[in-house]
Amino acid sequence: MSISRRNFVKTTAIAMATAAAAGSVAGMTGCAPKQNEPINGDSITKTLAVCRFCGCGCGVIVESLRGKVISVYGDPENDSNRGLNCVKGYYLSKILYGEDRLTKPLIREDNTLKGTDEGFREATWTEALDLVASKLRETWKADKSRLAYWGSGQQPITEGYITSKFWKAGLLSNNIDPNARLCMASAVVGFMNVFQTDEPAGCYADIDHADVFITWGANMAEAHPMLYSRVMTRKIKDANVKHYDVSTLGTRTGATADKVIIFGNNGDLAITNCIANYLIKNGKYNEGFVRDHMQFKQGTEDLGNAYEDGYDKSEIGQKVDDVEPITFEEYAKRLEPYTWEYASKISGASVEDIKELYELFANPDIKILSFWTMGVNQHNRGTWVNHNLHNLHLLSGHYCKPGDTGFSLTGQPSACGTAREVGTFSHRLPADLVVKNPQHRRYTEAVWNLPEGYLDPIETPGFHTTKIFRELSNGNIDFLWSANNNWAQSMTNLTRFLGRGAEDKKGIFDAFIVVSEVYPTMSTKYANVVLPAAMWIEREGQFGNGERRTAVFEKAVDPPGDAMWDMWQIFEIAKRVLQDEKIGGEDAFDLLFGEWYDKDAGEFKHESQRETCKSIWEEYRTFSNPDMNKRAAAINSDADGKFGAKLKMEAKQLAPYEEYIYQHGMTWPVREIDGVWYPTKWRFAYGDQKEGYDQIGIEKYGEKDLEKQACFYKSPDHKASVVFRPWEPPAELPDDDYPFIFCTGRFLEHWHTGSMTRRVPALLNALPEALLDMHPTDMEKLGLKDGDHVKVVSRWGEVEIAVSTAGRTQPPEGYLFAPFFDENVLVNLAQQEMYCPLSKEPDFKKTCVRIEKVQAQSEA
């Protein structure tokens, strides 16, 4: 770097940090490097991006020169992070350049070596695509129930949309599910049941307004660093702001909280019901809010657990979603058993601590921001806890004002945008639509230009994630394709799902498995074909983060070697599988994808990825802009009265593609006023749309003069549902054989299964291996010392791991924690496979285990 270039870079760095410290977005933007700042005659290109290393979804600006990334900085104009990135930002670009990037398609030649990196040969794309497509078509023609696609909350929106369209309309299969099923399905079902629409009502800016933060089962300091930094900033600015951490173990988040409340035994259900009980008993609930905004219900109880593969179809399994209306008085009656003492006995939290939480909700003069994530969602009653948290905020009226809301954090950068909004789930269609509902299918047929009734064969939901892998292990899946995930490390009960257990559960070795990937992973070891993919800014894409913000990341550099854009992979496979197939007399591929891809020429019809994405987006956004399609508009408004209800698709309205680039991302629903598009930051809250309130949504569908100027207009009578959900125990309880409760989760340095972050030496050095965190008293009782190797043994499997009292978490006695990032210590070999019966999200937090000391070789 020349001296003048160095001076320029350093001056820019200092100026931007100075503006950031002053909180000046304009200042940061003003002193950021300019587009096309030339170096030796070559111009620097500046492109928009979104970080992909956690669920926050921070905006980033990337500078590249001669096809290589040379700098990154936080995007000051992206309202999610306003120019700040966490220290993981150091690796945003380096991660592109790992030595073992997959650059050629690989075909497995030796199936006996499945489960290892061996047995592959390099192949041409034509060979690999022909093979994948022939296997998929063969399975499809023979028995559609034997194929599956496992996607991701890290898949960009347009790629997820095309995949979903291929699977649902092209193959007429619902066997498609994302890894978001593992992280937020319980939140989704909670939102749908309570508000009849998915995703949080608030936004990240709520942090700047809250007086009290409550983290429920959320280790934000590690899993959502930028947001947690914003929480800390709020606390620094106002000494009266308090943070309560309600958790099953000590974490970095708890370490900085004002109060930590430790509980166990599914006690979150009991604590929340107890607080609701006394809010009503003591007349401390918000009467106006209850009157104007709530209806009360109860649902099926005594759900048991999904021990059997056929649970969903069992008598109880088919009734888990059933609810019936009850009165407010009946609801109050159901809460009565939840006294301070009972809740304390169930949960292990003290009466005083529960009362302290109650006092917060009983106080109408403060603003409470509840955050929750995996501790709540990965729970055998995860949907119920989501309900109960919404119930507390609704009853107390702590909803629909900036800083006063319940907020479920997302686990991945596009779990909301792709998995939830596009609907890459086995039961969903785009934009909150579900396959079961005929009006929803008609609407989708209209947007996709399909004959009426064409989607009726997919009215029954397909296999959800655990079901896919259960059936794979049972030998009932012949073809599996996965992309943007690492199921062979992140799934529960890997002993079963990797075929390492019972002799009759080894279907993984017979199935034909395709993995689209950027690096070798645990999952590629089980692949028959590996398709090398473009990653992050090697192609254009879009993420939708946890605050409903859609943002575009632009292509900045080319992928290495023969790695290709996933979109191209999908089209090339789809054109082969759908060859000579017809829909309503038309060529199936051309009808579904002909707008974007010329199957004969084998190339995109648009000149750039930008134009392709924009054109796909225009179709996708028709789902939330019914007026763009006459047939859809008639179904949306129920013009002929056939369905008896309007769909209100504009409730999720999306803007034209360029707006997301121009505005550096926007939170939906977006509204056009006098030719300008405005985001909605506070959904269901009436106020000036230009200030981020839901003015247009409420004026179109709701009422604006209700209590607190809120209106939950997506439900038919504008009322949110408060459903009574009782305490029920975890799927497993400690006993003499398995006396410990074992929990897994994430740490700051490594992103999920570490397939990218473990390739960065500095991150690996910072956290080289997964350790089992254990309470010192338990260590003493078992005669263990730090560094000893133990076996964690459950009813499901076992894993060997080093034990520690000095790890990142501080579990209480009888409780154990180990992260799942380490491929060499596959902690999920010991995890149970139980899931929440409503959301089908597995419980990664409460497997009962025993600890066996592994004798050191010298001792042996």
Place this chain on the structure above:
Amino acid sequence: MVISSLVVETMLDYTQQVADELASRQGIEVHGIDGYKIIITIEAPTVDESHAIANAIVPVVGVIGVDLIYLNFEDDPTIYPNGV
């Protein structure tokens, strides 16, 4: 050199103490204080070394947040052995 700038957020009573500590560390330059925030740059030969220096700020007593603002690594020989 890899050049990065960061804002280090501190507890109110610790700002000066943290700034002094950071200023004494190799590779870090303190450029100013704005309330409870410290403006620094890190210069190191590689991204890895820069990250190691930044990561070591996290546990410093009084630090509550470390925000990366700008990172330039066109000179990192581990990424571009032959230059950009």
